[in-house]
Amino acid sequence: MPATLTRIPLCTLDDLPLGLGRAFKVGDTPIAVFQSRGGKVFAVDGFCPHKGGPLADGMIAGDQVVCPYHAFRFHSDTGACDQPGVCALTTYPVEVVGGQVYVTVS
Numbered sequence: 001m002p003a004t005l006t007r008i009p010l011c012t013l014d015d016l017p018l019g020l021g022r023a024f025k026v027g028d029t030p031i032a033v034f035q036s037r038g039g040k041v042f043a044v045d046g047f048c049p050h051k052g053g054p055l056a057d058g059m060i061a062g063d064q065v066v067c068p069y070h071a072f073r074f075h076s077d078t079g080a081c082d083q084p085g086v087c088a089l090t091t092y093p094v095e096v097v098g099g100q101v102y103v104t105v106s
């Protein structure tokens, strides 16, 4: 049976610091939401699959999130890691409508 997708109003765009991340919990799912300096808003898993680094505390480098623990990089669209043998992050669809940020989770 396919997973049910739920679109959740998460915060306002102003709640997201420009160029940084912010941690949220949607149900039991921790997610990290970023607003790049170019205005791109995206959401990924809250914790790094390597050793659990809190990704909302990481930096944005181009289209990648840099884990604050060991600097592995994950692509903001695909979640793919730049290191061999490390699982990709789950990424979550984000929409910004009228200054409200929505994230879709299963």
Ligand code: FES
Residues within 6 Å of the ligand: 048, 049, 050, 051, 052, 053, 067, 068, 069, 070, 071, 072
């Ligand atoms: S915990 Fe994220 S790179 Fe090691």
